[in-house]
Amino acid sequence: MIRRLAALVLATLLGACATPQPQGSVVLLPDAGGKPTAVTVTQGGQQVVLDRPYAGAQLSSAGPKSFASGAQEVQAQFGAALAARPLPPAQFTLYFVEGRDEFTPESKKVIDEIFGEIARRPVPDVQVIGHTDAVGSNAVNDPLSRQRADVVRSGLVARGVPADRIVASGRGKREPAVPTADGVAEPRNRRVEILVR
Amino acid sequence: MKTPIRVLPLALALVLAGTSAGAAEDVGQIKVAKGQVSVDRGGRALPAQVGMGLAAADVVKTGADGSVGITMRDNSLLSAGPNSVLSLDRFEFDPTTHQGRFDSGLQRGTLAVVSGRIAQQSPQAMTVRTPSAVLGVRGTDFVVSVP
Numbered sequence: 585m586i587r588r589l590a591a592l593v594l595a596t597l598l599g600a601c602a603t604p605q606p607q608g609s610v611v612l613l614p615d616a617g618g619k620p621t622a623v624t625v626t627q628g629g630q631q632v633v634l635d636r637p638y639a640g641a642q643l644s645s646a647g648p649k650s651f652a653s654g655a656q657e658v659q660a661q662f663g664a665a666l667a668a669r670p671l672p673p674a675q676f677t678l679y680f681v682e683g684r685d686e687f688t689p690e691s692k693k694v695i696d697e698i699f700g701e702i703a704r705r706p707v708p709d710v711q712v713i714g715h716t717d718a719v720g721s722n723a724v725n726d727p728l729s730r731q732r733a734d735v736v737r738s739g740l741v742a743r744g745v746p747a748d749r750i751v752a753s754g755r756g757k758r759e760p761a762v763p764t765a766d767g768v769a770e771p772r773n774r775r776v777e778i779l780v781r
Numbered sequence: 782m783k784t785p786i787r788v789l790p791l792a793l794a795l796v797l798a799g800t801s802a803g804a805a806e807d808v809g810q811i812k813v814a815k816g817q818v819s820v821d822r823g824g825r826a827l828p829a830q831v832g833m834g835l836a837a838a839d840v841v842k843t844g845a846d847g848s849v850g851i852t853m854r855d856n857s858l859l860s861a862g863p864n865s866v867l868s869l870d871r872f873e874f875d876p877t878t879h880q881g882r883f884d885s886g887l888q889r890g891t892l893a894v895v896s897g898r899i900a901q902q903s904p905q906a907m908t909v910r911t912p913s914a915v916l917g918v919r920g921t922d923f924v925v926s927v928p
Contacts, residue, residue: 615921625914662924665893670860707811
């Protein structure tokens with residue numbers, strides 16, 4: 585018994601000497617959108633890739649070491665950080681009547697929803713992002729998409745959203761809602777996205 | 782129903798005059814703050830509050846009872862738990878192309894991250910550093926701790 589205990593103490597001491605200095609941990613969480621995601625963890629010359637939900641890496645003076653974490657473990661250690669996470673941006677889309685700076689009737693209803701979302705948030709800020717279809721070059725579409733965003737921005741300001749909390753930008757034809765070949769006219773791509781954050 | 786969202790010449794003129802410059806310069810905004818939270822900026826410790834805009838090189842600190850949630854301009858979400866030190870080392874973002882660069886650091890504490898448009902556009906363009914490691918973010922949701 586005593587010999588066993590001595591062995592255990594020795595093993596513990598040796599273990600303590602050999603234990604690398606802990607330097608933290610990283611855990612990949614499930615992606616809300618279900619898309620494949622990954623984090624690379626590089627320490628010294630060593631790299632671990634986390635590419636499955638709850639895949640983790642312990643950081644230490646010996647380099648990163650993979651481990652499997654879980655929902656409860658993450659909640660226990662990171663609960664406060666996760667609870668402080670801001671609401672994700674709420675996204676709305678407004679469509680234009682072709683060739684005019686005027687919204688479709690359906691889009692006018694969406695404007696009420698946007699104001700509801702703004703009212704729900706303690707310190708809202710709004711991003712207004714214009715898009716075009718694939719007719720024309722970036723040199724034409726970038727300013728056009730920005731103009732569409734500016735129209736919406738001025739409308740939101742006119743309805744009472746503080747001007748310094750709305751940023752307008754244009755994405756041109758880079759992010760079509762409906763992918764098309766270049767040069768194709770597509771009304772569903774002539775739109776303005778609004779993110780309430 | 783009247784349609785207030787029309788091109789009002791005056792409103793458009795104001796927009797073109799750049800009235801949104803203030804918000805556009807912030808790299809992020811504090812959306813959630815509980816307990817003790819402060820921001821180190823240019824050698825001064827500013828008390829943090831919900832709605833405060835953040836700049837590149839700001840260092841956000843939480844006390845023993847503190848936590849903070851930040852939305853960045855590219856829609857990245859960073860939130861830190863108690864006793865944390867989080868630095869926004871570098872942030873550049875082109876809203877038209879989504880090209881940019883976002884480097885942050887966790888010196889101590891706990892951090893939850895949802896990456897945004899910079900990482901979505903360029904898988905090498907977002908990193909989170911700890912004192913001993915570099916995390917490359919390829920569009921994802923993860924947590925980090927540093928003792």
